[in-house]
Amino acid sequence: MTGLPDVQTLYEVTEHTWPSAAVQDAGAWTLRDGQGGGKRVSAATARRSVSKTDLHLAETAMKAFGQTPLFMIREGEEALDQILEDAGYAIIDPVNLYVCDIERLTMDRPPKVTAFDIWPPLAIQADIWDAGGISAARREVMARVNGPKTALFGRESSRPAATGFVAMHKGIAMVHALEVLEPHRGRHMGTHLTRHAAFWAADQGATHLAVLCTKANQGANALYSSLGMTVVGQYHYRIKEG
Template sequence: MTPEALTALIDATWPAKSMTDVAGWTIREGAGGGSRVSAATATPTAKINERGQAEASMRALGQRPLFMVRHGEDALDAALEADGYAIKDPVTYYTAPTATLAAERPPAVTCFQVWPPLATQAEIWDAGGVDDARLAVMARAAGPKTCVLGRIHDTPAGTAFAAIHDGTAMLHAIETAHAFRRNGLARHMIRALAFWAQDHEAAQIALLVTKANVGANALYTSLGMTPVGGYHYRIHPEA
């Protein structure tokens, strides 16, 4: 997948409140929804050493200047580093054929598809840092979408969100409550969403995870997902 296609997938399945073009840069209004919906990206007309208007636009939105640096954007990365921008949250993009993940159904009464999310899911997400602003991101996604409620011993224990764009189901906000981790629930929720994706004719499953999340990276690899790229952010040194 090209960097531009990956960005389009993110924008469709985890959308910013608004996007505008400013002097060749795509400016995202995140509305508190995190880096993914707040970072600026370069378009083909962007001049990497002329970022003043982009930075001013982000500040006007109440956002600290933040740029997503995708695979192959080495010149942009070097220019931002020279201006004191620090690396933030390197991310790996994983993908797999839907059929690979939809090969084995989760145990009975473990995972339930729900939309809109239930209050108990919102509580699980909130405890993991997925707050109301990120729930608003999910609500903005326009394509086919769903979330799954994971249960252990008849107790709500996990939740995850998925949306489809251009034949790919993108998984976001996979969260297991702390007391129920290491029970395989994340694996079950991913498989449940894969069956949902298969029903909606999505040929690929994809997700993003920070490189620092060692456990999640190991899980996705064990499921047969392949790392095929990624990006990192560069954040302005001054708030």
């Protein structure tokens, strides 16, 4: 067993395993062009201390991308959080970051013909993602990843049941876009795919497996806690309503 990565390391892993279409630094900000790939690849983050006068630059740049102004607030950024609150930005989607040693998840393999790693993904995996609201634009994020990556595919009773994505950066594998079809929920498919991701990652030389999970997703939080994964930090977004 080794020490767990800290939250700053997991922020970096997230950037590399779920990348934006384009990233640029502008003043106090790192700005992201997500091209419809979701909040994580579209939100601006602070590069240094930010003042109220810096806010307009970020808002203007994001609107030029065709994006609604959106900010990610990470641990230690309480001053930025207050500036955004004062400017009328509301909190949305607080996220937990989980991680554990790879050995914790590689003691028992999933049942045979239950979990697979496949790249590129099969058409049926795209259908499962579509059913879970993971659009083609979000799947384009997976295609942009450089370095070790694969799609996860789960079957139950010879039927397609689940899919997901895992990629690795600096020895840490991170699972994204894990989706289980409704008829197969509550039947351990999430556990099987997460464990399979760990075995795949171990073969790539990973030392840890990490996942992101919104705090509101009670089922997913329960799953990762039951697997012995530890919350090492959080982030949330702020967006202006109306």
